[in-house]
Amino acid sequence: MPRFFSNRIWLLSFSALACGGMMSGGANARPRVQVASVAHLPNGKVVKAVTLSNDHGLKIRILSYGGILQSVEIPDRHGKIANVALGFSTLDGYVAHNDDPHFGAILGRYANRLANGTFTLEGKTYHTPINNPPNTLHGGFDSFDRKLWTIVGTGSDQSGAYVKLKLVSPDGDQGFPGNLTTTVTYMLSADDSLSLNFKAKTDAPTVVNLSTHNYWNLNGEGSGTIEPEILQVFSDRYVPTDANSIPLGTLASVDNTPFDFRTPHSIAERLRSRDPQMVAPRGYDKCWVLNVPPSKTLYLAARVSDPRSGRVMEISTNQPGLQVYTSNSIDGRYVGPSGHAYRQGDALAFEPEHYPDSPNHPDFPSTELKPGEVYDYTTVFHFAHD
Structure with missing residues (x-):
């Protein structure tokens, strides 16, 4: 059986993050990177696919469109390879449909919600598109997951293979102030960890909250429900929200709630709870307050395992919060590479980020970015099996 970490802060060491060991014997996994042109957008621009792989059987595919994983x-546990990330098999699927599920996408400028599409910064009020009435969700209609990113670097050595993507968001883009230059670096390490490093700079005060929106099913994409999966979240508090998923302004204890994953529990155990905080979003869709102060040090945020496949994933980050979502709005409209339709509860999404609607809550950790400052956050997904 896989071992679980106790409910305390764990400092992440890339070389020591082991939860069951490597995918196969030996630390020398020979990471590699390949780049290929795969499709064209309707405007004729070329979309590239970057594949990061190693000799342990891991293969990661990233699109320059949307920075999509x-x-x-x-x-x-038996060596059988499967894709554990939900998504579309072709670029056309992402272009036509991904404004709703955001499969695998980079979220920006502001991941999660802004109440009523409004925030005030240094005495001036800004308005962003209402694409999730009555709020702005994940940056608006034409957000980072609908942009063509530029590949500015790739490389590989014995420790890892990487691709670095860049996007320049002009002043006024989706209502946000300042010219914002963002880079995202995906790296597959020899120890079977996939890291995403986000950096951003601005030429005027703005707000920034970048994250990734991957949908995970450790039994395999298209295999059905994630209810048997076992989840542990290293958090004592969460962010209660109203019926529109906007924070009430307080942080609540997870004690005696469906949000207490300080010890491991199956997703199914409390998924159908009558707790009002579960009823409105039709499942889990909350931001957990991680048990670490914001810093540049990575800490273990959550761990999920699948008893059917034996696959294990650990999520580490230096973000202050972790949004966990049980794909409550997925309703059979989308079909993945497996040929199977995705339905409610078929995946877990983990979004390491700042709390929702932070610009409108002065007591929350600030998401303001000023000229001369660097937004710099990292998330790591470590894969193993029992």
């Missing part, structure tokens, strides 16, 4: 292939 299209697939994550990893072995189970």
Whole structure:
């Protein structure tokens, strides 16, 4: 059986993050990177796919459109390879449909919600598109997941393979102030960890909250429900919200609530709870307050395992919060590479980020970015099996 970490802060060491060991014997996994042109957008621009792989059987595919993590292939306890990330099999699927599920996308400028599409910064009020009435969700209609990113670097050595993507968001883009230059670096390490490093700079005061929106099913994409999966979240508090998923302004204890994952529990155990905080979003869709102060040090935020496949994933970050979502709005409209339709509860999404609507809550950790400052946050997904 996989071992679980106790409910306390764990300092992440890339070389020591082991939860069951490597996917296969030996630390020398020979990470590699490949780049290929795969499709054209309606405007004729070329979309590229970057594949990061190693000899442990891991293969990660990233699209320059939306910075999308299209697939994550990893072995189970018997060595069987499967894609554990939900998504579309072609670029057309992302262009036509991904404004709703945001499969695998980079979220920006502001991940999660802004109440009524409004925030005030240094005495001036800004308005952003209402794409999730009555709020702005994940940056608006034409957000980062609908942009063509530029590949500015790739490389590989014995420790890892990486691709660095860049996007310049002009002043006024989706109502946000300042010219914002963002880079996202995906790296697959020899120890079977996939890291995403986000950096951003601005030439005027603005707000920034970047994250990734991957949908995970450790039994395999298209295999059905994630209810048997076992989740642990290293958090004593969460962010209660109203019926529109906007924070009430307080942080609540997880004690005696469906949000207490300080010890491991199956997703199914309390998924159908009558707790009002579960009823409105039709499942889990909350931001957990991580048990660490914001810093540049990575800490373990959550761990999920699948008893059917034996696959295990740990999420580490230096963000202050972790949004966990049980794909409550997925309703059969989308079909993945497996040929199977996705339905409610078929995946877990983990979004390491600042709290929702932070610009409108002065007591929350600030998301303001000023000229001369660097937004710099990292998330790591470590894969293993029992």
